[in-house]
Amino acid sequence: MASEASPRDVPRPSLTDVGRLAGVSAQTVSRYFTGRGYVGTETRARIDAAIAQLGYRPNNAARSLRAGRSKTLGVLALGPLNYGAASILTGLTQTATTAGYGLMIAQLDIDPDLPTSSPEVRRALDAFLSSRVEGIVVTSPYRDTEENLGEVWESVPILILSGRPQSNHYAATVDSHAAGLLATRHLIELGHRQILHIAGPAKRNESLEREGGYHEALSSAGLDPLPVQRGDWSSSSGFAAGLCTDPASFTAVFAGNDQMALGFIAAMRERGHEAPRDYSIIGVDDMPDARYFSPPLSSIAMDFTRLGEIAIAMVLHPIKTGERMPNQTITPVLVPRASTARLP
Amino acid sequence: MASEASPRDVPRPSLTDVGRLAGVSAQTVSRYFTGRGYVGTETRARIDAAIAQLGYRPNNAARSLRAGRSKTLGVLALGPLNYGAASILTGLTQTATTAGYGLMIAQLDIDPDLPTSSPEVRRALDAFLSSRVEGIVVTSPYRDTEENLGEVWESVPILILSGRPQSNHYAATVDSHAAGLLATRHLIELGHRQILHIAGPAKRNESLEREGGYHEALSSAGLDPLPVQRGDWSSSSGFAAGLCTDPASFTAVFAGNDQMALGFIAAMRERGHEAPRDYSIIGVDDMPDARYFSPPLSSIAMDFTRLGEIAIAMVLHPIKTGERMPNQTITPVLVPRASTARLP
DNA sequence: ATGTCGTAGGTTATCGTTAACTTACGACTT
DNA sequence: AAGTCGTAAGTTAACGATAACCTACGACAT
Numbered sequence: 001m002a003s004e005a006s007p008r009d010v011p012r013p014s015l016t017d018v019g020r021l022a023g024v025s026a027q028t029v030s031r032y033f034t035g036r037g038y039v040g041t042e043t044r045a046r047i048d049a050a051i052a053q054l055g056y057r058p059n060n061a062a063r064s065l066r067a068g069r070s071k072t073l074g075v076l077a078l079g080p081l082n083y084g085a086a087s088i089l090t091g092l093t094q095t096a097t098t099a100g101y102g103l104m105i106a107q108l109d110i111d112p113d114l115p116t117s118s119p120e121v122r123r124a125l126d127a128f129l130s131s132r133v134e135g136i137v138v139t140s141p142y143r144d145t146e147e148n149l150g151e152v153w154e155s156v157p158i159l160i161l162s163g164r165p166q167s168n169h170y171a172a173t174v175d176s177h178a179a180g181l182l183a184t185r186h187l188i189e190l191g192h193r194q195i196l197h198i199a200g201p202a203k204r205n206e207s208l209e210r211e212g213g214y215h216e217a218l219s220s221a222g223l224d225p226l227p228v229q230r231g232d233w234s235s236s237s238g239f240a241a242g243l244c245t246d247p248a249s250f251t252a253v254f255a256g257n258d259q260m261a262l263g264f265i266a267a268m269r270e271r272g273h274e275a276p277r278d279y280s281i282i283g284v285d286d287m288p289d290a291r292y293f294s295p296p297l298s299s300i301a302m303d304f305t306r307l308g309e310i311a312i313a314m315v316l317h318p319i320k321t322g323e324r325m326p327n328q329t330i331t332p333v334l335v336p337r338a339s340t341a342r343l344p
Numbered sequence: 345m346a347s348e349a350s351p352r353d354v355p356r357p358s359l360t361d362v363g364r365l366a367g368v369s370a371q372t373v374s375r376y377f378t379g380r381g382y383v384g385t386e387t388r389a390r391i392d393a394a395i396a397q398l399g400y401r402p403n404n405a406a407r408s409l410r411a412g413r414s415k416t417l418g419v420l421a422l423g424p425l426n427y428g429a430a431s432i433l434t435g436l437t438q439t440a441t442t443a444g445y446g447l448m449i450a451q452l453d454i455d456p457d458l459p460t461s462s463p464e465v466r467r468a469l470d471a472f473l474s475s476r477v478e479g480i481v482v483t484s485p486y487r488d489t490e491e492n493l494g495e496v497w498e499s500v501p502i503l504i505l506s507g508r509p510q511s512n513h514y515a516a517t518v519d520s521h522a523a524g525l526l527a528t529r530h531l532i533e534l535g536h537r538q539i540l541h542i543a544g545p546a547k548r549n550e551s552l553e554r555e556g557g558y559h560e561a562l563s564s565a566g567l568d569p570l571p572v573q574r575g576d577w578s579s580s581s582g583f584a585a586g587l588c589t590d591p592a593s594f595t596a597v598f599a600g601n602d603q604m605a606l607g608f609i610a611a612m613r614e615r616g617h618e619a620p621r622d623y624s625i626i627g628v629d630d631m632p633d634a635r636y637f638s639p640p641l642s643s644i645a646m647d648f649t650r651l652g653e654i655a656i657a658m659v660l661h662p663i664k665t666g667e668r669m670p671n672q673t674i675t676p677v678l679v680p681r682a683s684t685a686r687l688p
Numbered sequence: 689a690t691g692t693c694g695t696a697g698g699t700t701a702t703c704g705t706t707a708a709c710t711t712a713c714g715a716c717t718t
Numbered sequence: 719a720a721g722t723c724g725t726a727a728g729t730t731a732a733c734g735a736t737a738a739c740c741t742a743c744g745a746c747a748t
Contacts, residue, residue, distance in 0.1 A: 065702095072448075093451040103449050236636075266638070294609075
């Protein structure tokens, strides 16, 4: 039963319209909304009624133009919206809404080998700046992102969710290096000495950090790394990695995320190798499904949703106070399950 | 090396500033951007240079205020950002960006039993209307959503991605009824007669449609349905359903989505029941991981990303032409894998 | 009686952009 | 020679909201 009429030709009521109906000036209605100044209780009631009767909603464009602030933030999501990115986005939207901010979003599923200075990224950021967003959050960027985004700071605070704890830019992150350490140490403590790493895309911070953790754990235990396999976070890339790996060459696997672990397990199964009987495997992300994989997948839990919440707090802080907050890091937690077992 | 200075106190250049630097009036610079009217080639070059020198970006708020159009769409995502919702969002952002539209997003992970007329939904829509979005897309809504959203049509086209093909509102959808039919018929054709359904949340359109397809397939084959189990799309709810189901009561399972199927398989495995040896199981969504589950999960493939693309085309159409497009339906496809086998 | 303060409200100017209108000039037509 | 057309600009007035400023009035203290 929805109206078929074109919505375009219905002009929306303005503050002046509300004021006229309530018998006051537009400025008084403005005071009603902003709370700056006095509005009598009886007048307030008449304005209430007028707003309801007209179905009035404030015009953010006019507000933003006059007030100089848009009450809007930009989110640039680089890469696919997998479990981690989607969870971050959930945290971002929830927290931003609570803080009274709107969220503009751009997602770029660009070639992992493309630099961040690509025209797509530039266009997305330009769109944000044109909308006069008061802050920008960038998720899952590349190693070189931080350098290329510096100039944007000139006009607006930009927070990077980089997977890189010691960034000298404004950043928050889950500590991917620690994740790599935790995962690899877990395998070492179970007695494994030939530990394979299936890494994410070559230029992603998360990949590099997790790989770094893997190498540090190995070398501090006096172990040699195996040649690193590289995927793109997807389960099919984990499967591909499994197909071209000699099952005799390793006793344990540290996969860059749960999905690649899933694919790897499937590939090994096709070749008659089962975890944890024939090898141990651990992922990263602890996505809710990991518990129900076969075998239940050991993983490193990352609180992505909280990262999203922290991110909003961090972008808003310079807006309100002019000062940055200290960079935040979320510490990952080991969640051991049946997929990792002591080496006999 | 990013600047530590507060960005707030740097006033952004305006059209007038650009014009002054280029030695023309603001209106000429406006023509440069809008393309309405003549701008000499030499003048154009000077404006080019001035824009680059000042780092000028158009102010969307002022544009929107004067032009009466915001070039922005709103997306209201109801429920968690699981694989389907995230894929839709990908399609939406990509297509909107290409069409020159910005996207405002609100995600509400509300109680599945709450009605859509909840204050949160209202507040989110109000925020969109305040931003003068030119159209709104609502994903994964409830049965009663369509009724409650009618009044919004008065001011702006609103498209519902409802899982309900024959909606009499403006809607696009993957045909969830057909998905239920396809899945259940597949099991029937394999010889199964006791087919269990694990449905999604009670008030979701997708749940109801898939359940409807299940019932239709059964009754047209002269079979009786088993009592429906109900989950919330999560793998853990599928697991819970598996724990409280008598393994002897069914020979096949149609799960409302892949994740619940995964959980159910895990629960059955704990009780010594393996698919496809002891029962067959099929999910819906065909998420990329499903291929690598153990056993590889039969599923119903839905092209969510294309749904997102179609959605943008459909919201934009009334904006441009004043007329609706016919409602679109995406047909799901059966993807049989090892988890479904002929009944011996 | 005068000054001061708190409350309630109106007037005016302005944010940056663009639609509508106007000016100016050279080229071409009749 | 006068009129018309295409090109290239400038001028003015809005869009809706609000900050800054001003008016008015009653209460209260001095």
